[in-house]
Amino acid sequence: AQKITQTQxxxxxxxxxxxxxxxxxxxxxxxYGLFWYKQPSSGEMIxxxxxxxxxxxxxxxxxxxxxxxxxxxxxxxxxxxxxxxxSAMYFCAMRPRGGSNYKLTFGKGTLLTVNP
Amino acid sequence: xxxxxxxxxYLFRKEGQNVTLSCEQNLNHDAMYWYRQDPGQGLRLIxxxxxxxxxxxxxxxxxxxVSREKKESFPxxxxxxxKNPTAFYxxxxxxxxxxxxxxxxxxxxxxxxxx
Numbered sequence: 106a107q108k109i110t111q112t113q114x115x116x117x118x119x120x121x122x123x124x125x126x127x128x129x130x131x132x133x134x135x136x137y138g139l140f141w142y143k144q145p146s147s148g149e150m151i152x153x154x155x156x157x158x159x160x161x162x163x164x165x166x167x168x169x170x171x172x173x174x175x176x177x178x179x180x181x182x183x184x185x186x187x188x189x190x191x192s193a194m195y196f197c198a199m200r201p202r203g204g205s206n207y208k209l210t211f212g213k214g215t216l217l218t219v220n221p
Numbered sequence: 222x223x224x225x226x227x228x229x230x231y232l233f234r235k236e237g238q239n240v241t242l243s244c245e246q247n248l249n250h251d252a253m254y255w256y257r258q259d260p261g262q263g264l265r266l267i268x269x270x271x272x273x274x275x276x277x278x279x280x281x282x283x284x285x286x287v288s289r290e291k292k293e294s295f296p297x298x299x300x301x302x303x304k305n306p307t308a309f310y311x312x313x314x315x316x317x318x319x320x321x322x323x324x325x326x327x328x329x330x331x332x333x334x335x336x
Contacts, residue, residue, distance in 0.1 A: 109263075140324060142327075147329070148309060148311075148329060148330040148332070149311075149327055149328065149329045149330060150264075150311060150313070150325075150327035151327075152324045152325070152326065155324055196263055196264070198264075207252055207254075207269055207271065207315075207317075208266055208269070208279065209254075209264075209266070209325060211263035211264045211265075212263050213261070213262055213263045214261075214262075214263055
Protein backbone atom coordinates (compact mmCIF):
# COMPACT_ATOMS: atom_id res chain seq x y z
CA ALA A 106 0.00 0.00 0.00
CA GLN A 107 1.12 3.52 -0.68
CA LYS A 108 0.59 6.55 1.52
CA ILE A 109 1.20 10.26 1.00
CA THR A 110 1.40 12.70 3.91
CA GLN A 111 1.17 16.45 3.55
CA THR A 112 1.52 17.93 7.02
CA GLN A 113 0.84 21.59 6.15
CA UNK A 114 -2.90 22.25 5.80
CA UNK A 115 -2.14 25.86 4.88
CA UNK A 116 0.86 27.99 3.98
CA UNK A 117 1.34 31.71 3.46
CA UNK A 118 4.06 33.37 1.39
CA UNK A 119 4.80 36.89 0.27
CA UNK A 120 4.75 37.61 -3.43
CA UNK A 121 8.16 37.10 -5.08
CA UNK A 122 9.44 34.92 -2.25
CA UNK A 123 10.12 31.18 -2.45
CA UNK A 124 8.03 28.60 -0.61
CA UNK A 125 8.45 24.89 0.12
CA UNK A 126 5.48 22.54 0.37
CA UNK A 127 6.20 19.33 2.23
CA UNK A 128 5.39 15.81 1.10
CA UNK A 129 6.45 12.52 2.63
CA UNK A 130 5.51 9.13 1.29
CA UNK A 131 5.53 5.49 2.23
CA UNK A 132 5.74 2.61 -0.20
CA UNK A 133 7.16 -0.87 -0.50
CA UNK A 134 7.68 -0.48 -4.24
CA UNK A 135 11.23 -0.19 -5.51
CA UNK A 136 10.25 1.84 -8.54
CA TYR A 137 7.69 4.61 -8.32
CA GLY A 138 6.80 8.05 -9.57
CA LEU A 139 5.99 11.19 -7.60
CA PHE A 140 3.76 13.97 -8.89
CA TRP A 141 2.63 17.41 -7.83
CA TYR A 142 -0.67 18.88 -8.96
CA LYS A 143 -2.15 22.35 -8.49
CA GLN A 144 -5.88 22.85 -7.96
CA PRO A 145 -7.10 26.45 -8.30
CA SER A 146 -10.49 27.47 -6.97
CA SER A 147 -11.99 26.53 -10.35
CA GLY A 148 -11.45 22.89 -9.40
CA GLU A 149 -9.45 21.37 -12.21
CA MET A 150 -6.19 19.58 -11.39
CA ILE A 151 -3.12 20.90 -13.18
CA UNK A 152 -0.01 18.72 -13.46
CA UNK A 153 3.12 20.56 -12.34
CA UNK A 154 6.09 18.24 -12.03
CA UNK A 155 7.19 14.60 -11.95
CA UNK A 156 10.06 12.76 -10.28
CA UNK A 157 10.95 9.14 -10.91
CA UNK A 158 12.42 7.21 -8.00
CA UNK A 159 15.51 6.31 -10.02
CA UNK A 160 16.05 9.77 -11.49
CA UNK A 161 19.45 10.99 -10.35
CA UNK A 162 18.65 14.66 -10.58
CA UNK A 163 15.86 16.60 -8.94
CA UNK A 164 13.14 17.55 -11.40
CA UNK A 165 12.65 21.17 -12.39
CA UNK A 166 9.91 22.83 -14.45
CA UNK A 167 10.21 26.59 -14.71
CA UNK A 168 9.60 28.05 -11.24
CA UNK A 169 8.82 24.60 -9.81
CA UNK A 170 11.43 22.22 -8.50
CA UNK A 171 11.14 19.00 -6.59
CA UNK A 172 13.48 18.43 -3.66
CA UNK A 173 13.66 14.63 -3.72
CA UNK A 174 15.31 12.91 -0.76
CA UNK A 175 14.84 9.21 -1.31
CA UNK A 176 16.33 8.05 1.98
CA UNK A 177 13.98 10.33 3.88
CA UNK A 178 11.07 9.44 1.58
CA UNK A 179 10.32 13.07 0.96
CA UNK A 180 9.40 14.92 -2.23
CA UNK A 181 8.97 18.57 -1.36
CA UNK A 182 7.79 21.08 -3.94
CA UNK A 183 9.68 24.37 -4.12
CA UNK A 184 8.04 27.32 -5.85
CA UNK A 185 10.41 30.17 -6.54
CA UNK A 186 9.40 33.81 -7.00
CA UNK A 187 5.79 33.27 -5.90
CA UNK A 188 3.05 34.98 -7.87
CA UNK A 189 -0.51 35.84 -6.84
CA UNK A 190 -1.74 33.24 -9.32
CA UNK A 191 0.06 30.53 -7.37
CA SER A 192 -2.62 30.73 -4.67
CA ALA A 193 -4.28 27.30 -4.83
CA MET A 194 -4.42 23.83 -3.30
CA TYR A 195 -1.36 21.70 -4.01
CA PHE A 196 -1.46 17.92 -3.98
CA CYS A 197 1.38 15.45 -3.84
CA ALA A 198 0.71 12.03 -5.40
CA MET A 199 2.52 8.83 -6.21
CA ARG A 200 2.09 5.58 -8.12
CA PRO A 201 4.18 2.48 -8.77
CA ARG A 202 6.08 2.29 -12.03
CA GLY A 203 5.73 -0.76 -14.21
CA GLY A 204 3.30 -3.60 -13.83
CA SER A 205 -0.43 -3.05 -14.19
CA ASN A 206 -1.03 -0.81 -11.18
CA TYR A 207 -2.23 2.52 -12.49
CA LYS A 208 -3.49 3.90 -9.24
CA LEU A 209 -2.42 7.36 -8.15
CA THR A 210 -2.46 7.89 -4.39
CA PHE A 211 -3.00 11.49 -3.31
CA GLY A 212 -2.22 13.40 -0.15
CA LYS A 213 -4.80 15.67 1.46
CA GLY A 214 -3.23 18.80 0.04
CA THR A 215 -1.80 22.12 1.18
CA LEU A 216 -3.62 25.41 0.62
CA LEU A 217 -1.09 28.04 -0.47
CA THR A 218 -1.95 31.71 -0.16
CA VAL A 219 0.32 34.27 -1.80
CA ASN A 220 0.08 37.70 -0.22
CA PRO A 221 0.76 40.89 -2.21
CA UNK B 222 -7.49 21.69 -28.71
CA UNK B 223 -6.94 18.34 -27.03
CA UNK B 224 -8.37 17.82 -23.60
CA UNK B 225 -10.98 16.30 -21.33
CA UNK B 226 -14.52 17.58 -21.09
CA UNK B 227 -16.94 16.89 -18.28
CA UNK B 228 -20.53 17.90 -18.29
CA UNK B 229 -22.38 19.43 -16.67
CA UNK B 230 -20.27 21.56 -14.31
CA TYR B 231 -23.00 21.59 -11.67
CA LEU B 232 -25.62 18.91 -11.21
CA PHE B 233 -28.49 18.72 -8.75
CA ARG B 234 -30.53 15.58 -8.06
CA LYS B 235 -33.09 14.33 -5.62
CA GLU B 236 -32.16 11.50 -3.29
CA GLY B 237 -33.01 8.12 -4.74
CA GLN B 238 -32.33 9.05 -8.35
CA ASN B 239 -29.51 7.68 -10.44
CA VAL B 240 -27.39 10.26 -12.24
CA THR B 241 -24.79 9.87 -14.99
CA LEU B 242 -21.74 12.12 -15.27
CA SER B 243 -20.17 12.53 -18.67
CA CYS B 244 -16.43 12.37 -19.46
CA GLU B 245 -14.95 12.64 -22.95
CA GLN B 246 -11.30 12.91 -24.00
CA ASN B 247 -9.68 13.56 -27.37
CA LEU B 248 -6.11 12.96 -26.24
CA ASN B 249 -6.08 9.40 -27.61
CA HIS B 250 -5.27 8.14 -24.13
CA ASP B 251 -5.81 4.49 -23.35
CA ALA B 252 -6.53 4.82 -19.63
CA MET B 253 -9.33 6.78 -17.97
CA TYR B 254 -10.16 7.34 -14.32
CA TRP B 255 -12.87 8.67 -12.05
CA TYR B 256 -12.05 10.35 -8.73
CA ARG B 257 -14.17 11.76 -5.96
CA GLN B 258 -13.10 14.75 -3.90
CA ASP B 259 -14.76 15.81 -0.64
CA PRO B 260 -14.16 19.22 1.00
CA GLY B 261 -10.67 19.51 2.44
CA GLN B 262 -9.69 16.09 1.15
CA GLY B 263 -7.50 14.63 -1.53
CA LEU B 264 -8.78 12.60 -4.44
CA ARG B 265 -10.04 9.05 -4.04
CA LEU B 266 -10.21 6.64 -6.97
CA ILE B 267 -13.66 5.28 -7.86
CA UNK B 268 -13.05 3.32 -11.06
CA UNK B 269 -10.47 3.14 -13.80
CA UNK B 270 -10.28 1.64 -17.27
CA UNK B 271 -7.21 0.64 -19.23
CA UNK B 272 -8.94 -0.44 -22.42
CA UNK B 273 -12.33 -0.41 -24.09
CA UNK B 274 -14.88 -2.75 -22.52
CA UNK B 275 -12.73 -3.30 -19.44
CA UNK B 276 -12.61 -1.47 -16.11
CA UNK B 277 -11.53 -2.06 -12.51
CA UNK B 278 -12.82 -0.92 -9.14
CA UNK B 279 -10.85 1.66 -7.23
CA UNK B 280 -10.93 2.31 -3.50
CA UNK B 281 -14.52 3.53 -3.24
CA UNK B 282 -16.49 1.82 -6.03
CA UNK B 283 -19.59 0.95 -3.97
CA UNK B 284 -22.66 2.74 -5.25
CA UNK B 285 -21.07 3.67 -8.58
CA UNK B 286 -20.99 2.07 -12.01
CA VAL B 287 -19.11 2.82 -15.23
CA SER B 288 -18.91 1.76 -18.86
CA ARG B 289 -16.21 2.05 -21.48
CA GLU B 290 -17.79 1.37 -24.86
CA LYS B 291 -15.55 3.84 -26.69
CA LYS B 292 -11.95 4.84 -26.11
CA GLU B 293 -12.95 8.50 -25.85
CA SER B 294 -15.76 8.11 -23.33
CA PHE B 295 -15.98 6.91 -19.72
CA PRO B 296 -19.32 7.85 -18.13
CA UNK B 297 -19.89 7.42 -14.40
CA UNK B 298 -23.30 6.59 -12.93
CA UNK B 299 -23.94 7.52 -9.33
CA UNK B 300 -26.64 5.14 -8.18
CA UNK B 301 -29.16 5.52 -5.40
CA UNK B 302 -27.08 2.98 -3.45
CA UNK B 303 -24.31 5.57 -2.93
CA LYS B 304 -24.94 6.79 0.61
CA ASN B 305 -23.18 10.17 0.37
CA PRO B 306 -23.15 11.15 -3.31
CA THR B 307 -22.71 14.91 -2.84
CA ALA B 308 -19.11 15.61 -3.89
CA PHE B 309 -16.85 16.98 -6.61
CA TYR B 310 -16.16 14.38 -9.32
CA UNK B 311 -13.06 14.52 -11.48
CA UNK B 312 -12.34 12.50 -14.59
CA UNK B 313 -8.79 11.93 -15.80
CA UNK B 314 -6.93 10.14 -18.57
CA UNK B 315 -3.38 9.05 -19.26
CA UNK B 316 -1.26 6.98 -21.56
CA UNK B 317 -0.69 3.43 -20.39
CA UNK B 318 2.15 2.71 -17.99
CA UNK B 319 5.59 2.26 -19.44
CA UNK B 320 8.66 4.43 -19.50
CA UNK B 321 8.11 8.07 -18.69
CA UNK B 322 5.84 9.86 -16.31
CA UNK B 323 2.51 9.32 -18.05
CA UNK B 324 0.89 11.91 -15.87
CA UNK B 325 -2.86 11.99 -15.61
CA UNK B 326 -4.68 14.85 -17.28
CA UNK B 327 -7.84 16.02 -15.55
CA UNK B 328 -11.13 17.45 -16.69
CA UNK B 329 -12.76 20.52 -15.10
CA UNK B 330 -14.93 18.39 -12.79
CA UNK B 331 -18.62 18.06 -12.00
CA UNK B 332 -20.00 19.23 -8.68
CA UNK B 333 -22.90 16.96 -7.75
CA UNK B 334 -25.40 17.96 -5.07
CA UNK B 335 -28.02 15.46 -3.93
CA UNK B 336 -30.82 16.62 -1.65
